[in-house]
Amino acid sequence: MTKFSSKIGVSAFILLVSGVVCKALGALFRLPLTNLLGIEGIGVFQLVMSLYSFALVLTCGGVTNALSKLISSARAKGESKKISVFMVRAVLSGLAIGLAIGLIFLAFSKLIASFQSITAWSSYMLFLLLLPLGAGLAAFRGFFQGHENMLPTAVSQVLEQIFKFAFGLLFAYYFGKFGVSLGVFGAFLGMVISEVVALGYLLVLYIVRNRKRAKLFSKGYASAVEVSGEFFTQQNLSKNICSDARKQFDRANYPLMLSASVLPLVNAFDGLVIVARLKLAGFSGADAAQLFGLQAGVVGAILNFPLIISIAVTTTLLPNISYLISRGTFGKYVIERGLKILLFLILPTTFGMVAISKVALPLLYADMTENLLFVAFWLMFYGAFSIVLTALMQYFVMLLQANGQFNFILIATAIGGFVKAVLSFFLASVPSVNIFALVIGNIAMAGIICVAAIVKLKKEIAFSVGFADILLLLFATLVMFVAVFCFLNFNYFHPIVNLVLAIMIGVLTYTVLTAPFIIKILPKLKNKTPFKKAK
Numbered sequence: 001m002t003k004f005s006s007k008i009g010v011s012a013f014i015l016l017v018s019g020v021v022c023k024a025l026g027a028l029f030r031l032p033l034t035n036l037l038g039i040e041g042i043g044v045f046q047l048v049m050s051l052y053s054f055a056l057v058l059t060c061g062g063v064t065n066a067l068s069k070l071i072s073s074a075r076a077k078g079e080s081k082k083i084s085v086f087m088v089r090a091v092l093s094g095l096a097i098g099l100a101i102g103l104i105f106l107a108f109s110k111l112i113a114s115f116q117s118i119t120a121w122s123s124y125m126l127f128l129l130l131l132p133l134g135a136g137l138a139a140f141r142g143f144f145q146g147h148e149n150m151l152p153t154a155v156s157q158v159l160e161q162i163f164k165f166a167f168g169l170l171f172a173y174y175f176g177k178f179g180v181s182l183g184v185f186g187a188f189l190g191m192v193i194s195e196v197v198a199l200g201y202l203l204v205l206y207i208v209r210n211r212k213r214a215k216l217f218s219k220g221y222a223s224a225v226e227v228s229g230e231f232f233t234q235q236n237l238s239k240n241i242c243s244d245a246r247k248q249f250d251r252a253n254y255p256l257m258l259s260a261s262v263l264p265l266v267n268a269f270d271g272l273v274i275v276a277r278l279k280l281a282g283f284s285g286a287d288a289a290q291l292f293g294l295q296a297g298v299v300g301a302i303l304n305f306p307l308i309i310s311i312a313v314t315t316t317l318l319p320n321i322s323y324l325i326s327r328g329t330f331g332k333y334v335i336e337r338g339l340k341i342l343l344f345l346i347l348p349t350t351f352g353m354v355a356i357s358k359v360a361l362p363l364l365y366a367d368m369t370e371n372l373l374f375v376a377f378w379l380m381f382y383g384a385f386s387i388v389l390t391a392l393m394q395y396f397v398m399l400l401q402a403n404g405q406f407n408f409i410l411i412a413t414a415i416g417g418f419v420k421a422v423l424s425f426f427l428a429s430v431p432s433v434n435i436f437a438l439v440i441g442n443i444a445m446a447g448i449i450c451v452a453a454i455v456k457l458k459k460e461i462a463f464s465v466g467f468a469d470i471l472l473l474l475f476a477t478l479v480m481f482v483a484v485f486c487f488l489n490f491n492y493f494h495p496i497v498n499l500v501l502a503i504m505i506g507v508l509t510y511t512v513l514t515a516p517f518i519i520k521i522l523p524k525l526k527n528k529t530p531f532k533k534a535k
């Protein structure tokens with residue numbers, strides 16, 4: 001294995017581990033938070049969170065990937081002077097947009113909460129702090145990722161989750177004594193603390209990393225210009241470089257920001273209308289809020305766990321593939337290998353979680369009724385298909401980003417989001433569909449974007465995945481699912497013991513059945529040298 005390939009593997013592993021830790025802490029955060037606020041309270045929390053997610057994406061949704069792509073490309077072309085311009089542009093634009101959106105939520109907090117039929121308007125006031133902090137985090141993470149250093153991102157994410165867990169629950173417990181709405185406010189106040197800590201860590205790391213380099217660069221640049229006698233010419237050239245860098249950043253950032261805002265926008269739309277649409281399906285307001293809380297706050301939080309795999313893979317590969325494309329190489333081998341490994345990991349993880357859900361959910365949520373458990377299982381089952389499609393969507397969108405297809409990403413995502421919103425809105429009022437409309441909308445959106453991306457990429461980058469490999473992975477996943485589900489239904493031992501044994505059976509079954517696939521991959525990872533080490 002080449003040193004560069006090893007670096008990719010290590011970076012992906014770092015992000016995967018941090019993702020697992022963050023998801024575990026997030027799940028641990030939601031468990032006691034749900035017990036503190038109740039199912040209805042966690043539904044209110046999710047309604048506010050859906051708007052926060054949308055506002056955060058509007059603030060800095062394209063910044064991290066834009067910086068990762070642009071900085072890696074600048075490194076490949078030797079345009080190091082542009083990197084600081086990209087960074088300054090990212091920070092200033094993020095802060096300005098974050099403050100502007102935060103002021104809007106501050107001014108209309110009561111009106112927004114009233115439209116949602118909730119009383120948690122005080123939580124929206126905290127957006128004035130949360131959004132600028134989030135913009136700073138996105139910029140500094142993108143900077144380090146563009147230099148193929150994933151450790152700062154991983155550490156900052158873990159720090160953010162740890163402090164959110166500690167202070168979010170502490171404040172939710174304290175303020176929750178005065179009502180559910182104030183309990184939600186306390187949870188968001190804890191998020192403010194966590195983002196301050198994470199941003200402080202990245203800021204210190206950035207200053208320490210760049211202090212010596214900045215001094216050396218400024219001395220070397222000044223002496224070189226003076227000796228050549230071209231000070232004013234170089235100064236004008238520097239202005240042109242800065243202007244070009246700012247335009248490059250804007251051309252990448254804003255389409256990515258808008259495309260990234262589509263899903264949160266649709267989710268926010270769901271949060272605004274879902275209760276009313278479920279009422280038309282025959283549910284009471286409390287039952288409708290409970291169903292939405294079950295889908296978004298319980299099932300969604302658990303089922304999104306496997307997406308850490310696709311996030312780790314795409315985040316790691318984006319700067320590397322961008323680097324290769326900028327050097328005139330498209331990295332066909334690494335694209336195909338990354339896609340196969342993604343499928344190999346995402347399929348059993350997603351459907352394995354569904355297989356154990358009937359035993360795991362009652363252990364996690366002791367007050368869950370039989371009726372809610374039944375609904376939760378089928379939400380997870382159908383939602384698993386949307387998770388797999390979403391992982392593939394993230395991978396193909398990453399390839400489009402690496403290839404600079406920012407406007408195409410925006411168009412495809414907008415079409416997919418529109419279809420999702422239409423399906424969710426109309427199907428939610430159908431009694432036989434109700435809350436499952438959100439799952440159907442997710443599947444439609446991810447599927448549309450995947451198809452559009454594949455069609456576009458086939459014209460730009462030649463890659464393929466063997467049909468036999470996909471068939472083997474699907475067959476192994478099916479057998480694993482049946483084996484785990486059937487074992488748990490026999491209920492031999494204590495539920496926790498059954499759960500552990502079922503997971504072991506699932507891992508063993510899947511590993512044995514996919515042994516030919518694993519054997520075929522390992523020699524290629526060991527012997528191939530697809531590209532040179534990035535400088």
